[in-house]
Amino acid sequence: MLVANLRRRKLRVFGVQGGGQLSEDALQELGLIAVPAGKDAPLPNDNRGHRRSRAESLGSRNKVVHAPVRSGQMIVSEHGDLTVIGSVASGAEVVASGSIHVYGALRGRAMAGAHGDESARIFCRCLEAELVAIAGLYQTSETLEDAARERCTHVYLEDDRLRMEVIG
Known part of the structure; x- marks a missing residue:
């Protein structure tokens, strides 16, 4: 089993994410805890008991x-969109x-929805x-859709796949 092999190599595993097929009893038997994915983690309740959106709970900035x-530069927008x-x-x-908007060529790496926001998008001029x-x-440069290369493009998630749509 994977956990036993890891433990033999002195790697300590304490949790599992995306192990939906494992029952709570099986996890306990292996000494593991279930770790919910960011998109599966419950959203906090406001003081009236209503669920708040991730942007509301983080204070979108x-x-x-x-x-x-x-x-070599890295720019991060921890609580909102980046333009x-x-x-x-x-x-x-x-x-x-949140989403990323680039009003120029996007040649480096762009990661939107860093906290699991599946509605995040990437827009770029090229x-x-x-x-x-x-x-x-994610997709790397080798797997980007040819029709979208070097064009004004909108990248979004649909049916658990990255989609690329040429704008204009």
């Missing part, structure tokens, strides 16, 4: 960068809990990315 993002007025160079990384990801699902 969008970030705007008024310059190109250079190779880059310029390009994202190869070797650069942009990460947002798609040449090394990697695009939404809520943990």
